[in-house]
Amino acid sequence: ILNVEQSPQSLHVQEGDSTNFTCSFPSSNFYALHWYRWETAKSPEALFVMTLNGDEKKKGRISATLNTKEGYSYLYIKGSQPEDSATYLCAFITGNQFYFGTGTSLTVIP
Amino acid sequence: KAGVTQTPRYLIKTRGQQVTLSCSPISGHRSVSWYQQTPGQGLQFLFEYFSETQRNKGNFPGRFSGRQFSNSRSEMNVSTLELGDSALYLCASSRRTASSYNEQFFGPGTRLTVL
Numbered sequence: 001i002l003n004v005e006q007s008p009q010s011l012h013v014q015e016g017d018s019t020n021f022t023c024s025f026p027s028s029n030f031y032a033l034h035w036y037r038w039e040t041a042k043s044p045e046a047l048f049v050m051t052l053n054g055d056e057k058k059k060g061r062i063s064a065t066l067n068t069k070e071g072y073s074y075l076y077i078k079g080s081q082p083e084d085s086a087t088y089l090c091a092f093i094t095g096n097q098f099y100f101g102t103g104t105s106l107t108v109i110p
Numbered sequence: 111k112a113g114v115t116q117t118p119r120y121l122i123k124t125r126g127q128q129v130t131l132s133c134s135p136i137s138g139h140r141s142v143s144w145y146q147q148t149p150g151q152g153l154q155f156l157f158e159y160f161s162e163t164q165r166n167k168g169n170f171p172g173r174f175s176g177r178q179f180s181n182s183r184s185e186m187n188v189s190t191l192e193l194g195d196s197a198l199y200l201c202a203s204s205r206r207t208a209s210s211y212n213e214q215f216f217g218p219g220t221r222l223t224v225l
Contacts, residue, residue: 004152032211043114043200044153046213089153093211097166098143100153 002026004092006101013080014109020076021104023090027071034091035064035075038103044089047075080108112136114203114217122223128189131220135182135203141165142184143214144176147198156199159184188222196224 005024013019025033032051036044048057053068061078077084087103115134123129135142143166144156155168159178178184182203188195198221202214 034211034213036214036216043216043218044202044214046215049211049213051211091153097168098145098155098158100145100155102150102152 002092002094002097002099004090004099004101006088006090006104008104009102010105010107012107012109015080015082017080017108018076018078019080019106020074021088021106023073023075023092023101025071025073025090025092025099026094027069029094030068030092032093033066033073034093035073036089036091037086038089039086047088075104077106080106082108082110084108114201114215116199116201116217116220118220119218120221120223122225123191124225125191125193127191128187129191129222131186131188131199131201131222133184133186133201133203133217135184135201136215139203139205139215140182141204142178142182143202143204144184144186145200145202146170147200147219148194148196153200156186191224193224196222198222 035047038044048064050066055066063076066073087105089103090101092099117132141160143158145153158166162178173189176186198219200219202216204212204214
């Protein structure tokens with residue numbers, strides 16, 4: 001069984017703070033890495049699809065980087081807002097299998 | 111553009127029964143994946159169907175099965191239900207091709223409770 005680990009498990013930050021989380025995955029047989037945001041009572045929503053080592057993606061205040069050689073991806077949120085409160089999931093895709101981490105739960109305090 | 115729909119949204123069954131869940135993907139998406147989420151666990155991959163063929167399968171017992179129809183709609187069946195099958199079942203569709211893994215669009219899920 002393949003391990004995809006996310007840290008921290010949960011995080012509370014003040015509005016306006018910047019924050020980042022980590023997704024760790026095996027460095028071999030890499031196909032792609034996805035990031036999703038999952039708000040309570042909603043469906044997971046795709047943030048980024050990352051396929052190449054060194055990829056950097058940005059969407060508004062959220063950005064992500066990818067290092068396939070060492071097996072990690074970082075998600076950054078600049079100037080957190082209450083609406084950023086959600087669980088952030090990463091999914092490692094290899095050999096036609098999808099492996100999700102357990103997520104980082106972010107709470108932004110107004 | 112309509113999103114991924116799942117029916118039913120909530121379901122209560124008893125041990126030993128069987129259940130069928132349905133998923134209609136976004137129009138044009140040929141890939142449908144199924145996931146199980148239980149408390150404290152991440153999303154566990156069940157299987158993926160692509161153009162009516164099961165392309166990938168996670169580590170679940172044979173009681174979990176699925177199929178995909180020519181219109182890309184998919185069904186998931188769980189036979190001989192156990193208490194541990196109580197979970198949120200999510201379906202996701204994507205435009206993925208045979209060689210790429212595009213982002214997945216998730217449905218609202220079916221909450222299954224087994225008594």
